[in-house]
Amino acid sequence: MGQGAPVGQGGRRSLGFGRKAPRALPPVLDLAHGDEELRRLRDLAEAGDWDALGPALAAVGDQAGLTWLLHRISSVEGTEVWLARTVAERPGDTLLLLLAGARQIAWAWEARTGQRSQHVTEEQWRTFGERLETAEEQLLDVAEREPGWLAPWFFLQIAARGASLGRTVATTRFDAAVRRDPGHLASHQQRLQQLCAKWGGSHEEMHAFARTAMLAAPEGSPFGELVALAHLEHWLDLPDGEDHAYLTGPAVRSSLREAVLRSVLHPAYRRRRDWRATHNAFAMVLALADERELAHAVFATLDDVVTDWPWYYLGGDEAENFRVQRDRCAPR
Structure with a gap:
């Protein structure tokens, strides 16, 4: 699975041109990226069922996989309501706090929108900043509680960029992420964004x-x-x-x-x-x-x-x- 096509003459891969293409199916936008476990976890997040979602996330065996799941789950709209309530009820649940911080970042970008900065209103900027500030507090708390975790440092890179915390902070957070997982593609993607014009x-x-x-x-x-x-x-x-x-x-x-x-x-x-x-x-x-x-x-x-x-x-x-x-x- 995932291997390339065989190498053809001259070292160029034979990619199948000349064979008749099968009838194409209609493409489908899939917010779960074709991953059935993620689909189930997003449904649990939408339902606000932390009693089922929390143990499922805790059972994920690798930090990169957990970070990816949290990132995709954090985009489920409306979850900030039950997350805030449940964090208040269970302040010692670090994984819950991590998801809450990730959601604050996604929610901040929903307020900012994807427009260029000159098209973002003053009110949108204010809301963006407030939510990022909440995310910072929650994610730094998680990082202190669980110093070996990758996910808070991945999300803190996004928060630093949005809050314009500067190159030194951004670099420190990227370095912290790759110390925990040098091959973490998503952290390198965030670093690439930081280096964009x-x-x-x-x-x-x-x-x-x-x-x-x-x-x-x-x-x-x-x-x-x-x-x-x-x-x-x-x-x-x-x-x-x-x-x-x-x-x-x-x-x-x-x-x-x-x-x-x-x-x-x-x-x-x-x-x-x-x-x-x-x-x-x-x-x-x-x-x-x-x-x-x-x-x-x-x-x-x-x-x-x-x-x-x-x-x-x-x-x-x-x-x-x-x-x-x-x-x-x-x-x-």
Whole structure:
């Protein structure tokens, strides 16, 4: 599972062009990312059933898996109400406090919206800041109670960026996360965001971090996604016309080919729990870069399961964005 296609002549993988594509199924936006356990846990969160949700989360055996589940559960709208009430009733429950802090971050971004900063109202900024402040207090408390846990440091990276706490704080929190799990892709994704031009970094610093992290990881690591995400962020920062020229330029296309063939299409690659988001990201960026053969190879792994991120960057309906690009890249 998760291995790339066999290598063909000249070292290039045979990706299936020339074979008739099967009839495509309608793509589906799936907030559970095709993970049935996550789907069940999101339902429990929506129902406010901590008596069932808490033990299920406590039973997760690895810190990266728990962090991913918490991140996805924290996006369930309305949970902040019962979480605040239950935290007050059970102040000693550290896992509950962790989920509450994660939810405060997601809730803060709901108030801020995804608009550029100049389009966010004063009231939205105020609410954003208040919720991030609550998240900071809760997550730092968790980190003090459970110094070995990865999750609080992952979420504290997001809080630091939103609250503009500066490069030193951001770096300290990233370092704290990777000390606990050096191969934690999601923490590296948050570091990449911190280095984006829109958050006070630069394209040069962002690309250098992504490529260095990819090359430091073994072949077959999902860290190649960082290179794709850096190009996506650069593309998003450019005006109309320049963005397409950038992403379809020979240097960027070469970089993307290297990244995908080193990661999700490499024979040593193995799928992790969060693999569908990584594959969706590669599929989208490769399609936009007009690397249709490689994009098709990645689309073919997804069985039309659409993750909300990164397709919402294109505006409109995420599943329809997925369908358009999937069909455009399908072999004729």
